Amino acid sequence: MPASPSSSAQAARRAVASRLRELMLDAGILGQELSVRCGWHESKTSRIINAKMSPSDADIRAWCAACGADDQAADLVATARAVESMYLEWRRIQRNGMRKAQETINALYERTALTRVYVSNVVPGFFQTPAYATALMRTIRHFQGHPDDVTEAVAARIARSRFLYEGGHRFAVVMEESVLRHRIGSSAEMADQLEHLLAVLPLASVSLGVIPFGAERTVWPLEAFYLHDDEHVMVETLTAGIDVTQPRELADYARAFAGLTRMAVHGNEARKLIASALAALG
Numbered sequence: 001m002p003a004s005p006s007s008s009a010q011a012a013r014r015a016v017a018s019r020l021r022e023l024m025l026d027a028g029i030l031g032q033e034l035s036v037r038c039g040w041h042e043s044k045t046s047r048i049i050n051a052k053m054s055p056s057d058a059d060i061r062a063w064c065a066a067c068g069a070d071d072q073a074a075d076l077v078a079t080a081r082a083v084e085s086m087y088l089e090w091r092r093i094q095r096n097g098m099r100k101a102q103e104t105i106n107a108l109y110e111r112t113a114l115t116r117v118y119v120s121n122v123v124p125g126f127f128q129t130p131a132y133a134t135a136l137m138r139t140i141r142h143f144q145g146h147p148d149d150v151t152e153a154v155a156a157r158i159a160r161s162r163f164l165y166e167g168g169h170r171f172a173v174v175m176e177e178s179v180l181r182h183r184i185g186s187s188a189e190m191a192d193q194l195e196h197l198l199a200v201l202p203l204a205s206v207s208l209g210v211i212p213f214g215a216e217r218t219v220w221p222l223e224a225f226y227l228h229d230d231e232h233v234m235v236e237t238l239t240a241g242i243d244v245t246q247p248r249e250l251a252d253y254a255r256a257f258a259g260l261t262r263m264a265v266h267g268n269e270a271r272k273l274i275a276s277a278l279a280a281l282g
Contacts (some may be wrong), residue, residue, distance in 0.1 A: 016055075017051040019079075020063055020076070021049050026067065030051065057077050093196075097147045098153035102153050110163065113168070114170045114172065114229055116173075116254070117171065120173045120179065121223075127200060139184075173207065175210055187281045187282065191280045192196065198274055210264055210265055211263045223237055225253060229256060230248075
């Protein structure tokens with residue numbers, strides 16, 4: 001089963017750090033000498049070697065030059081850039097607002113045939129109503145403090161729902177029952193959201209399962225993840241999205257999703273849980 005969702009990015013950072021350390025050892029120098037040759041403090045070398053600091057392109061080129069390994073600089077720079085693209089910090093990618101990020105995600109859905117989604121916190125974006133999305137994005141914007149483009153971002157997110165009806169896309173979604181009970185927005189707005197879930201439940205493009213409270217756990221509750229075909233997984237944490245592409249880890253997430261699906265109820269039983277949550281709103 002998947003480990004910590006940030007483990008892939010951190011493991012990749014350690015791999016880059018290990019390669020840099022090997023270059024230093026192959027050159028027969030220690031960290032102090034490398035620091036002198038690069039013109040920076042020895043503590044910076046230590047942080048890079050221990051994967052506590054991500055080296056810049058210039059850092060990598062200077063390191064390779066100091067080790068007499070200029071021929072390896074281009075490959076290491078490309079590897080390090082790929083590592084950083086795995087870890088998408090929300091504050092960084094949303095520093096100018098959320099609209100652009102939503103439009104980028106929409107492009108991803110457009111080229112995905114099968115999207116497998118597990119959520120334990122909120123309703124997936126392609127199922128969200130405008131009011132639910134607005135309430136959710138306002139809380140995110142307040143927490144992160146980026147510019148307020150919630151109206152535009154909501155419009156971009158809601159546009160994603162068209163893939164439920166066009167293009168032959170398929171969506172397999174498993175959610176914890178708690179998602180139905182966490183109130184986002186007012187009671188009326190949450191009720192509209194639950195009614196919308198009931199409306200999309202019969203769609204041919206949708207398979208919606210709910211893991212009931214009290215179900216015997218064969219897979220523990222995880223952070224939300226979105227598996228796009230068999231190409232990559234986006235795992236959502238509080239501070240970042242982790243883009244996982246390693247085949248072994250993709251297989252782990254697919255296996256986890258299969259286990260979560262077996263725990264969920266579908267069809268009329270899922271409808272009953274949604275209706276129960278709706279009735280509880282009064």
